[in-house]
Amino acid sequence: MNEAFEPPKIVPLAPRLDTTGERVGELLNAVRGIAGKRLQQCLGNLFEHVDDALFDLAEKAENNATQTHYFDGMREVRKRRPAIERSFLATVNRELGVLTGRAAPTASAPAPAMAELSLVADAELEESLAITSMSSKHESRLARDLFAINQRLSVICGGRKIDEAGNPVAPAALSQAFRQALKELGADMRVKLLIYKLFDRYVLSTLEDLYAEANAELARAGVLPQLRPVAPRGAGAAHGSTQAVAQAGGAAAAGAGMDELADPAATELLQTLHSLFVARRGNSPAPLPRAGDAGGPPPSTNELLGALSLLQTQLAAGAMPAAPSMAASVGSLERDMVTQLKEQLLGQLGALRGARPSHVTSIDEDTIDLVGMLFEFILDDQTLPAEMQVMLARLQIPYLKAAILDRKLFAHRQHPARRLLDALAEQAKGWSPESDRDGRLHDKVKNIVDLLLHEFDDDLGIFERLLLDLQQFHELNRRRSELAEQRVAESTRGREKLEQARRRAAREIVDRIDGRKLPPLVHEVLARAWANHLVLVLLRQGEDSAEFHDGLRFVDDFIVSTRPVQDTAARQQLRHLLPGIERSLRQGLANVAFQPQDIERLLAQLRDWYGQQLGEPARDAAPAASAVAAIPESILPIVEQHAEEADELPGESVPVATDSAEWQQVEALQPGIWLEFQLPDEPMVRAKLSWISPMSGRYLFVNRRGLKVADYAPQELAVLLAGGHAQVLATSALFDRAMSAIVSRLRQPGTADPNADIE
Structure with missing residues (x-):
């Protein structure tokens, strides 16, 4: 969504802001005042509708016990409303103060006692899913206004970067603050989920007004007054608009009682995949019965997860192939492991049941096939070095479990599991033995893969933790490589x-x-x-x-x-x-x-x-x-x-026309893009375009450590591309590339087997 903005520019302020003086305090207080006023009004609207919503649910309750829960919830909400409102507004106010060090950070809540953990886990998972869903939807919807207020808050805070994760009035932060405030409420989870839905409708859906007022106030005060969106807000961002319900593969959220809120493009893609899978099943002959197959109901979610956990344990116990043999093994052992997982899963279910099930539900079959095709794509993706393909392919079982536990994995681009796989692939893209002589990146990727294989059971939070660990690793190495890149560029x-x-x-x-x-x-x-x-x-x-x-x-x-x-x-x-x-x-x-x-x-x-x-x-x-x-x-x-x-102009004799595809490809290159070079009689090299000389027009390439690999004139680079000695590596995220490739494969006539090779 950030492409809706022109690249941020440093805009001089007149007079220049004193980031330690009273002026900053006044600006921050203005934001706090706007946020407090509007959020208080929105909370009032929310709680005015709680009674009606709970009463409607009580009337439709299937039994007296459920009806009593809702009526008890009504009384509890009326009693705790003042405390909830105070806690929520105080948290937002305090966190805004923390931005410039004017208040202490919020103390973390005490951990529940060990005896309560098993009871708390399911409720907290439902609560977390609700928070993640509505936060992701509104961060995407409000990206333009949120980007602007992040930039202006960064200026107020003396240049310290403020993003969605650090902005106290961003949807995720407000949702977490409300979640903390609801701890005052003693009602059961069904009542809380209803309140979250109302929070989504009456608070988060109206944030554009808060952002617009705050942005206008800061712009009038001289904070980035020229920062403007370059495209009009889409119709989907209108006041109070509701988002389409996106169900991953057509499945509703288990017990959440909330809309499955997803990225519209991802939702459309999933609907297309679902239709293609349905068509594939309709066009395929019925499977022949196997020895040991039994009728009866298809395996439940718990049975699938149990069988997958046993397979995961077996895989984790196996030894990782040594690095020198990895490239040769791509397409053999790992490919067999990926393509045969469905058969292994049915066999494991048969061992647990005593008789192999003859089928699984259509939604589970779609999920199994989709994850399998995703990891087939990984094994075929030329953007990844062979050694990294092998390591990432070992994640198929953990990701299948994650997809079964949370159907939103394929619908949400911001899903932690999806972001982790994309981040691993992005790090792996620039890997080579030469640029990783100390093995730090190789060991980091292997460590993350091993942790998921050994420790992931049903705690989806592990993906977020490992993603944070990988981001910290990347940031440390990025600073080192940037210094090396700067030295190389300055020398050149x-x-x-x-x-x-x-x-x-x-x-x-x-x-x-x-x-x-x-x-x-x-x-x-x-x-x-x-x-x-x-x-x-x-x-x-x-x-x-x-x-x-x-x-x-x-x-x-x-x-x-x-x-x-x-x-x-x-x-x-x-x-x-x-x-x-x-x-x-x-x-x-x-x-x-x-x-x-x-x-x-x-x-x-x-x-x-x-x-x-x-x-x-x-x-x-x-x-x-x-x-x-x-x-x-x-x-x-x-x-x-x-x-x-x-x-004599360099490359004057190069036989590549300036209107050729290779020449246009060279002209489209931007710093940060990775290329693979395979020169005759030389080892393969992966290098990032670091700098284009404004004097000579030469392209400077460095490895992931920031060390110079080569520099080429545009004509020389066009020759390498035309001769197949260089290729530009994909810049889009791995998950997006895989989904597009899977759709293209399933649309090909005669494609009935989801485990067929993906082009």
Whole structure:
């Protein structure tokens, strides 16, 4: 959703905000006032509808006990309403104060006693699912306004980044604050879930008004006043709008009593998948009975989870293949494990039941097939190195369990399990043995896979914890690699500036010589010593400086001084030029570190030559060796070599047209994109585009540690792409790519087997 905004810019504030003064306190208090007023009004609307909603449910109750629960809930809500409102508003107010250190963080709630854990777990899971569902929906719906208020709060807090996770008025934070406040309520979970649904409708669905007022107030106060959305709000963000119910694979949330709130695009994709699976079952012949198959009811969710847990234990007990054999094993052991899981699961169910079930429910079959096809895609995905494909393929059973426990895994892009798999794949994309010599990334991925295999039973919170651990690992390595990248870019930039200055100096000298045959001594001074002087002036003072123009004027005078002296006027002109030439030479040669004795020796040689031109008596002979030889040749090659290079564009002979697909692919590359290079007789290399030179247009590539791998001119890169020696790795998330590939596969005529190879 953030693409609805232009990239954030640093906007100067006038006057500049004092992040430690009273001005910041006033701005934050303004936000607190707006939030407090609007949230109090929204809570009032919520509680005014609780009685009616509970009364309606009580009238429709299936028995007296349930009806009594609802009536007891009505009385409890009336009694606890003031305390709930106070707790909620106080938490929001306090957390806003924490942003600038003006209040202490909220103390964590005490952990329940061990005896209560088994009773608390199911209720807390239902509560967590309700919170996650409504928070995700509104964070997506309100992304434009939420982005703006996050940016402005970041400015108020002195540049400290504020995002959805740290914004006290973001949907997730408000939902958690309300959850904490509802601990005051002694009603059962059915009553609480109804109140959460009303919180969604009367509080979270009206947040756009709060954000709009807060953004407008801060903008008027000079906090990022130019920050504006570039696209109008969609119809789905209208006041009080309700979102479509998204059921993962057509299943309702078990016992939650809440709408399955999902990303609309993901919901549409799941509905398409469900239809394709239904069509596949309708077009497929009935399975032949097997020995040991039995009729009876299909396995329950608990039976499926139990059988999967046993298979998971067996897999966890197996030894991980050694790294050198991993690449060769892709397509054999791991592929068999992925494609045969359904059969293994039915066999395990048969062992538990005493007779193998002949079928599972359609929703469970869809889930099993969908997860299986997801992990087949992982084994075929060229974006992942073979070693990483093998490790990630071992997660099929934990992810199948997660999908059965929580049908929203495929419907919500922000689901922790989905985000963890995407994050693992993104980290694995840039892995190679060369860039991970210490094995830190390999060991981190393996550790996460092993933890899921050994520890995941039914606690979906493990995905969130492992995701946080992986993000912290990535952040630490990102800072290290960014420092290395900066050093590489600065070094490359420095070399390019030096090369550009050399070429410019060479071109200026060549243009002024214009094919004339100069005396060897004069040519040597210009091509080596004076060219170095011009390079240093360009690097230090720039091409518009008086020093650079003086240096070019010397070149003109020096060349003019070599013309034959044929009359008195020419002799007078030469005598007029010589003092300036000598003075400029002394200064220029000193600038390029000529030793005083070398300067004097050179000037003596020049005086003798000019004396001969003027017909004056010869002086004492100067040393035969040229004084210019004292300057190292490596600083600047002779000018003719530079002139030849300057006339030849890099890659000019590359046979790739500028309107070709490869050329367009090169032009579309942006820093951060990963490529795989496979050059002849060299090992495969994965590298990230780190920097595009604004001077030469060359593309600089680094590995995941930020170390330089290569740099190519655009033409060279187009040739590699055209020849298949380079390929651009996918930038979209693994899960999204897999879902698109699965839909494409199922739509192909004649596709009946979900375990068929995915292209």
